[in-house]
Amino acid sequence: xxxxxxxxxxxxxxPEQRFVEQQVVDTLRHTFELHGFAGIETRAVEPLxxxxxxxxxxxxxxxxxxxxxxxxxxxxxxGLHFDLTVPFARYVLENAGKLEFPFRRYQIQKAWRGExxxxxxxxxxxxxxxxxxxxxxxPFHHDVEVTRVMVDALTRLDFLPGFRVQVNNRKLIQGFYAxxxxxxxxxxxxxxxxxxxVPVDKVRDLLVAEAGLDxxxxxxxLSLATIRATDDSxxxxxxALGVEHELLDxxxxxxxxxxxxxxxxxxxxxxxxxxxxxxxxxDYYTGTVFETRLDGYESMGSIxxxxxxxxxxxxxxxxxxxxxxxxxxxxVVVPLLARTGLTASRKVPSxxxxxxxxxxxxxxxNAIASALRSRDIPCEVVASAQKFGKQIRYAERRGIPYVWFxxxxxxxxxxxxxxxxxxxADPAAWTPPSEDLRPQVLMKETEL
Amino acid sequence: xxxxxxxxxxxxxxPEQRFVEQQVVDTLRHTFELHGFAGIETRAVEPLxxxxxxxxxxxxxxxxxxxxxxxxxxxxxxGLHFDLTVPFARYVLENAGKLEFPFRRYQIQKAWRGExxxxxxxxxxxxxxxxxxxxxxxPFHHDVEVTRVMVDALTRLDFLPGFRVQVNNRKLIQGFYAxxxxxxxxxxxxxxxxxxxVPVDKVRDLLVAEAGLDxxxxxxxLSLATIRATDDSxxxxxxALGVEHELLDxxxxxxxxxxxxxxxxxxxxxxxxxxxxxxxxxDYYTGTVFETRLDGYESMGSIxxxxxxxxxxxxxxxxxxxxxxxxxxxxVVVPLLARTGLTASRKVPSxxxxxxxxxxxxxxxNAIASALRSRDIPCEVVASAQKFGKQIRYAERRGIPYVWFxxxxxxxxxxxxxxxxxxxADPAAWTPPSEDLRPQVLMKETEL
Numbered sequence: 001x002x003x004x005x006x007x008x009x010x011x012x013x014x015p016e017q018r019f020v021e022q023q024v025v026d027t028l029r030h031t032f033e034l035h036g037f038a039g040i041e042t043r044a045v046e047p048l049x050x051x052x053x054x055x056x057x058x059x060x061x062x063x064x065x066x067x068x069x070x071x072x073x074x075x076x077x078x079g080l081h082f083d084l085t086v087p088f089a090r091y092v093l094e095n096a097g098k099l100e101f102p103f104r105r106y107q108i109q110k111a112w113r114g115e116x117x118x119x120x121x122x123x124x125x126x127x128x129x130x131x132x133x134x135x136x137x138x139p140f141h142h143d144v145e146v147t148r149v150m151v152d153a154l155t156r157l158d159f160l161p162g163f164r165v166q167v168n169n170r171k172l173i174q175g176f177y178a179x180x181x182x183x184x185x186x187x188x189x190x191x192x193x194x195x196x197x198v199p200v201d202k203v204r205d206l207l208v209a210e211a212g213l214d215x216x217x218x219x220x221x222l223s224l225a226t227i228r229a230t231d232d233s234x235x236x237x238x239x240a241l242g243v244e245h246e247l248l249d250x251x252x253x254x255x256x257x258x259x260x261x262x263x264x265x266x267x268x269x270x271x272x273x274x275x276x277x278x279x280x281x282x283d284y285y286t287g288t289v290f291e292t293r294l295d296g297y298e299s300m301g302s303i304x305x306x307x308x309x310x311x312x313x314x315x316x317x318x319x320x321x322x323x324x325x326x327x328x329x330x331x332v333v334v335p336l337l338a339r340t341g342l343t344a345s346r347k348v349p350s351x352x353x354x355x356x357x358x359x360x361x362x363x364x365x366n367a368i369a370s371a372l373r374s375r376d377i378p379c380e381v382v383a384s385a386q387k388f389g390k391q392i393r394y395a396e397r398r399g400i401p402y403v404w405f406x407x408x409x410x411x412x413x414x415x416x417x418x419x420x421x422x423x424x425a426d427p428a429a430w431t432p433p434s435e436d437l438r439p440q441v442l443m444k445e446t447e448l
Numbered sequence: 449x450x451x452x453x454x455x456x457x458x459x460x461x462x463p464e465q466r467f468v469e470q471q472v473v474d475t476l477r478h479t480f481e482l483h484g485f486a487g488i489e490t491r492a493v494e495p496l497x498x499x500x501x502x503x504x505x506x507x508x509x510x511x512x513x514x515x516x517x518x519x520x521x522x523x524x525x526x527g528l529h530f531d532l533t534v535p536f537a538r539y540v541l542e543n544a545g546k547l548e549f550p551f552r553r554y555q556i557q558k559a560w561r562g563e564x565x566x567x568x569x570x571x572x573x574x575x576x577x578x579x580x581x582x583x584x585x586x587p588f589h590h591d592v593e594v595t596r597v598m599v600d601a602l603t604r605l606d607f608l609p610g611f612r613v614q615v616n617n618r619k620l621i622q623g624f625y626a627x628x629x630x631x632x633x634x635x636x637x638x639x640x641x642x643x644x645x646v647p648v649d650k651v652r653d654l655l656v657a658e659a660g661l662d663x664x665x666x667x668x669x670l671s672l673a674t675i676r677a678t679d680d681s682x683x684x685x686x687x688a689l690g691v692e693h694e695l696l697d698x699x700x701x702x703x704x705x706x707x708x709x710x711x712x713x714x715x716x717x718x719x720x721x722x723x724x725x726x727x728x729x730x731d732y733y734t735g736t737v738f739e740t741r742l743d744g745y746e747s748m749g750s751i752x753x754x755x756x757x758x759x760x761x762x763x764x765x766x767x768x769x770x771x772x773x774x775x776x777x778x779x780v781v782v783p784l785l786a787r788t789g790l791t792a793s794r795k796v797p798s799x800x801x802x803x804x805x806x807x808x809x810x811x812x813x814n815a816i817a818s819a820l821r822s823r824d825i826p827c828e829v830v831a832s833a834q835k836f837g838k839q840i841r842y843a844e845r846r847g848i849p850y851v852w853f854x855x856x857x858x859x860x861x862x863x864x865x866x867x868x869x870x871x872x873a874d875p876a877a878w879t880p881p882s883e884d885l886r887p888q889v890l891m892k893e894t895e896l
Contacts, residue, residue, distance in 0.1 A: 002763070002764070003541055003542065003544075003763050004498075004538050004541055004542045005542070006542065007491065007493065007495075007526070010491035010493060011491075012488075012489070012490055012491055012539065012542075013488070013489070014488075014543060014546055014547075015486035015487070015488055015547075015553065016486075018486075018487055018488050018489060019486070019487070022487060033797035033826050034797075034821045034824065034825075034826045034827075035821070035826070035828065036796050036797055036798035036826060036827060036828030037796075037797070038463035038464075038466070038467070038795060038796050038797060039463070039466055039467070039470060040460075040461070040462075040463055040466050041460070041461070041466060042460055043455065043458035043459075043460055043572050044492075044558065044560070044572060045455070045458060045572070047455075050452075060514070060515075061514070061515045062512045062513070062514060062515075063512070063513045063514070063515055064510045064511070064512060064528070065510070065511045065513065066508070066509070066510060066511070066562035067508075067509045067510075067511055067527070067562075078455070079515070080512070090452050091460065093451055093452055094451065094452045094453070094454065094460075095462060096451075098462055099462075099463075100795060100796075100845050100846050102831045104796070104828070105463065110492065112492070114514035114515075124491050124492060124493070134831075139831065139832060141807075141810060142831075261811075315450070315451050316450070347486065347548060348484050348485075348486050348548075348552070349481035349482075349484055349485070349486060350484035359589075362589060363709075373482045373483070376482065377482075378481050378482045378483070378484060379482075379484060380483065380484030380552070383550045383582075383587065383590075384587060397548050398548050
């Protein structure tokens with residue numbers, strides 16, 4: 001069999017890189033649980049009619065078919081989910097009678113999209129979603145809550161660069177547009193959403209040509225989209241544009257509350273701003289919308305997005321309004337690994353390599369390893385009874401910091417192979433320094 | 449939208465059930481890491497030619513196709529992996545230059561098979577695999593190692609019933625058959641493998657009719673398959689059948705060593721036996737083979753299987769012999785949840801519900817929650833400022849054991865709603881008993 005080649009868009013990690021990704025996932029999970037979010041998983045597949053309900057992403061869906069299926073219709077059409085929001089809405093409807101509302105859940109799973117691979121965009125990728133879902137109603141303070149939880153999570157990922165959370169509110173935009181007498185607010189929003197890729201003059205042309213606005217209205221739409229603020233001063237800027245609408249008032253009040261309620265989270269690394277150009281493409285958002293840009297990785301677009309959706313899930317009797325944010329774990333981790341050489345301090349979980357005197361006494365080395373493991377110290381026994389120098393190199397190649405020897409008198413000694421220090425040790429008592437117990441995440445440069 | 453219905457073969461869990469599954473996964477991961485196994489993940493898809501290499505399972509493979517793909521061949525044919533062994537062999541070949549051998553890895557991921565769903569058999573399921581791979585050689589003591597690691601892992605899952613690990617050795621079987629002058633040993637093994645489903649007389653008939661054995665040879669083949677022992681006494685029983693072959697000697701010696709080296713693991717809950725009927729269907733096994741039966745769930749078949757494979761992966765220059773075991777996580781957890789009502793002691797991670805006096809003072813309650821979280825105590829703030837009785841019922845419905853109140857004088861009190869005890873508490877110092885910090889796994893009966 002020839003050496004296999006990677007599949008474009010399906011990234012895989014070496015063990016020492018996977019350790020970094022696992023650390024990210026563990027930190028996210030720990031944070032979400034501290035905030036009372038319960039973990040769930042949904043199946044990887046959904047019926048095709050569910051997946052295509054939103055139209056927008058239909059071209060990216062992977063269809064499934066069993067190899068020996070009689071007809072392509074045999075399975076009534078299932079495909080791989082392309083996000084975790086659509087499956088979650090379905091899960092809530094399916095289990096509504098067994099859940100307590102408001103229902104806080106996190107979900108860290110893979111999703112698949114058949115789009116063209118590029119930096120930060122993959123065909124298979126891991127997402128970490130948090131959502132809070134109410135039955136029939138969900139107070140606005142939960143919009144503040146999910147923002148704070150995700151900022152808390154990102155802040156705990158201390159090897160991440162700084163980041164900027166951009167917030168806006170759909171009611172604000174729609175109210176403003178309605179106040180201007182615009183009918184097709186969705187179409188205008190769709191055009192304005194191009195502002196981060198297309199020059200402003202071109203967007204103005206599109207607003208006239210495609211969305212049917214007159215030039216004056218197009219200019220006022222663009223004026224709204226240029227407003228940015230790190231505090232609630234944006235309210236005055238919007239008011240100065242002279243548009244009046246009840247929904248605009250509601251949106252302004254919500255956005256001002258969100259920015260004020262998160263002001264204490266701002267640090268050198270964490271910025272939060274109201275950015276009135278942010279609209280989010282998906283049509284199910286009805287209020288707050290979020291995006292997040294990572295410093296130095298702006299070209300990747302938003303790494304962490306979401307918003308309020310008041311009518312994503314309904315079973316006829318009840319509607320289930322929700323608010324949530326989704327973090328692109330692969331989107332952040334894979335480029336970060338590639339660009340910075342972020343890695344683990346060793347290739348294996350073992351903090352100790354137990355040496356072997358000869359194959360006949362391997363059971364003695366196993367017993368030492370068992371004693372260490374019984375006190376939660378990860379370790380492994382060397383694979384073959386080579387010369388001690390080779391056994392030390394076995395540890396070195398894996399980055400294992402300690403080697404456990406049995407000396408000629410049957411006494412136990414442990415050697416820190418970084419410093420060369422060797423001391424007597426008792427398998428029932430020796431404990432590594434806590435910073436050595438688990439591998440550390442570090443930059444490759446500092447390792448050299 | 450009508451209430452969605454479950455997809456047969458794609459099980460999903462409620463949050464309190466998912467907690468049990470997550471506990472299982474955490475315990476497995478912890479055990480594997482204690483033994484020095486590094487975690488990796490492989491992509492969900494493999495090229496179709498890889499998936500179909502073993503022929504056997506081809507009918508169960510799910511093919512992928514992008515919805516708007518021009519032709520069915522557009523993607524050169526990819527499908528979802530049906531186990532974690534085939535992808536792992538490919539991963540080793542692809543990354544051989546960057547891995548240290550022997551390479552110990554664990555992998556806990558989903559796999560997919562389009563087979564007919566039944567108890568313990570799903571179309572989507574989670575597996576937990578451990579393997580040790582060498583380059584060109586891999587000493588036999590690693591066969592003992594993977595057995596011990598998996599027994600350690602299963603033993604730590606203390607809510608599992610007892611279990612029986614059955615071991616055999618392909619060399620023993622093949623040597624015995626060769627000593628009998630049988631040419632097509634694979635075909636004979638395939639027929640003997642039916643012994644757990646088909647009566648012995650019927651198997652004898654098949655050995656004659658399908659495998660072309662004479663009756664006397666068929667009887668000796670069946671005699672071998674009836675040998676069972678919890679120690680190395682099986683060696684004498686095999687010798688008594690009077691067959692001689694070098695490969696038989698090798699297999700007997702290996703199996704005897706394995707049984708002896710694991711004898712100390714045997715307890716009331718954990719049995720280990722040499723069972724000479726075990727062959728494993730897959731043709732890549734070349735030595736040790738394992739199966740595991742859960743007491744009371746024997747009808748489900750083996751929950752944890754594997755063996756030694758000396759030539760699964762080769763790139764022409766090197767071969768990569770390995771030994772591994774795969775535990776069916778969904779296969780164990782889903783029926784266990786269904787049959788025993790195993791669940792978590794609460795529906796949310798929160799150990800404390802922070803009450804709210806009124807919506808105006810919600811920020812004060814948030815500050816209490818932040819203080820608790822800064823000391824790793826999971827908590828949540830109640831969703832609305834209802835009467836205290838209703839806030840307590842909010843905690844009760846979720847199984848949250850403690851409610852934090854701010855009394856009329858602004859003092860802090862915490863109530864254990866199980867006992868009704870209420871004491872003064874400081875948000876910067878109060879800590880729950882360690883058994884309350886995280887949800888516990890329990891039987892539904894004991895909850896009532």
